[in-house]
Amino acid sequence: MNITLATALVAGLPLTAAAVAFAHPRVGRMAALGTGLLLLPVLAVLVLEALRTGPWRHNLGGWTAPLGIGWQVDALALTLLALTTLVALAAAVYRVAEGRLTRDSRYRRYFWPLWLFLWGGLNALFLSADLFNLYVILEMVSLAAVALIAAAGGPALAAAWRYFLATLLGSTLYLLGVALLYGQYGALDVSLLSGRAEEELVTLAAAVMITLGLLLKGAIFPLHFWLPPAHGRAHAAVSAVLSAVVVTAAFYLLLRLWFGPFAGMLPGLPAQLLGLLGAAAVLWGGVLALLQRHLKMVIAYSTVSQLGFALLVFPLAAADALPDQAHAGMLMLLLAHGLAKGSLFLAAGCLAWQWGSDHLRRIGPPMAGGSLPAWIAIALAAASLVGLPPSGGFVAKWWLLESALAARAWPWAAVIVLGTFITAGYLWRILRDPLRATSVDSAVVPAQGPPLPIPLAMPWAALLLALAAIASGLFATALRSAFAAGGLAG
C-alpha cells in the first residue's frame, strides 16, 4: 500500500465513518467495527515502514513547514496509534454487544458518530506536528469526549460539565502559550520551533501556560479533580477509551513539547517539578483509590496514579544516565497501562450489568452465573497494572527503575517501588471479597438474586485487552528494538 495513502487513512477513515454514521444511524455499529478492522492492516503497513526506514515526516498536500502542516510518524506516534486502535476496537465490540441489553434512548443515534469523531481526533492528534492544528484537534477530542460522558445521563451530566470547563480552560491556556511562541519565533511547527526556541522569558511563559493547560487536560495532580467522576460515571466503553487514551493524549503533547521546543529548559527545576507532580499523583491517586467503594471509581483513581509514573520520565531523562531506558519505560507504561485500563473498565462494566451495581460489596463471586471471564480479565489486567512479571506493566516499571538506579536518583526509585505497593493494595481490594465468597449464598452481602446473563462478547473484549497487556511484556525485547528503530526520543 502507498505510504501517503496509509498515513491519510489513519485519520481520514474514522472521520469519514463518523460522517456516514451521522447520516445513517443504522450503520453506525458497522462503521465503528469496520473502521477498527480496516485500521489494523493500515497501521501494520506504517509500522513495517517505520521499522525499515526509521521515523519520517509527511507534509500534507506537499506544503512544507512554515505554511503547511506536517505529520510526523515515529515510535511514540505509532505506539499510541496502535493502543488507540486496540482499545477503541475492543470497546466498540463491547458496546455493540451491550446494545442488546439497553432500550432505545433519544441520544443513542449520536453515540457512534461521536465515538468515531473522538477516534479520528485522537489519531490526528498523534500524527500532527503543528501546534495550532493540534489546538483544533484537542478541541474536537474534548467536545466528543464531553458529549460521550454526558450521554450516560443522570449524575454523569454534572461530571461532564466539570470536565468540559476544565478541558476548555486547558485548551485556552494552551492556545495562549502557542500565541506567545508564534509571536516570538514566527513558527507553529514543532520541529521548526525546536530549532528556533531559546531560553528566554517569553519561551518560559509559553511553556508554563502550555504545561498548565495540558496538566489540566491530562488530569495530572493537583489538577485531576474532574477525572474520577467523569470516568467513573460514563458508560464503561466510553470510560475505557477516555482513561486509556484521551488523558494519555494530553501527556503525549507534554512529551512532544518538553523533549522538543522546550528541551533546553528541561534540565533542572522544570524536570524536578514535573517529576514531583508525578510522584504526588502516584501516591495521592493511589491512596484515594484505596478509599473508594465503587469498582469504577477505584479504576478511575488508579488512572490518576498510573499516569504519575509516566511523568517520572522527565527527571529521569533529564538526569542523562540512561535516558533511552527511561523513554522506553515510559512508552511501555503508556501502552501497558492503556491496555490494562481499557480491560478493567470493560470488565467492570460487565460486572455492573450482571449484578446491577458496581459497589465492591455487591459484586458477586467469580464462579456465579458466567462472570468468570470478566474476573479473569480483571485479574490479568491487575497483574499488569501492579507489575507482576512477565506483563507489560512489569517491563515498564523495571526499565524506569533501571534508569532511576543508574542515575542514582533514589527518591524517584523509592516512588516507583512505593507506588507499586499501593497499586497492589487497591487492586487486591477489588479481588479480595469476591475471591473469599465461593457461591452466591456465601457472598459478603446478601445477594440480589442471580446475576443477569450478558452477551459473551462483552467479557471477551475485556479479556483480549488484558491478554494484550500481558503479551506486551512477553514481546518486550522485540518492542524495545522497534522503539529504537522508530526513533525513540521523539
Added chain:
Amino acid sequence: MTLYLLLAVALLIIGLHGLFVCAQLMRKILALNVLTTAVFLLLVVLAQAAEVLDPVPHAMVLTGIVVTVSTTAVALGLMVRLLERRGGPVSGRDRDSRNS
C-alpha cells in the same frame, strides 16, 4: 499596541475571575468566551507587530472563532440538560412531568 496588550491582559483576568468565582453556569460560559477573546486579541496584536502584516495569526483567529462557536453551542446544550435535571430556571419541572 501596548494599550491593546494591556486590554488583552485585562480580558484574561476578567475571564479567569468569572470562570472561578461565578456560580451560575451561563456566566461561566460567558467567562470562557471572554477568555478566548483575550487570546484572540493577543494574536491580532502579534499580527500587527510583525514588520509586514502577518496573515497567519488572522487565519488562526478565524479558525479559533469557529471552534469557539462550536464549543459554546455544546456548552449551552449541556447547560440546558443540566438545568432540566436540576429543575432550574429552564422550566425543567414542566418538561419532566410531561414526559412521565
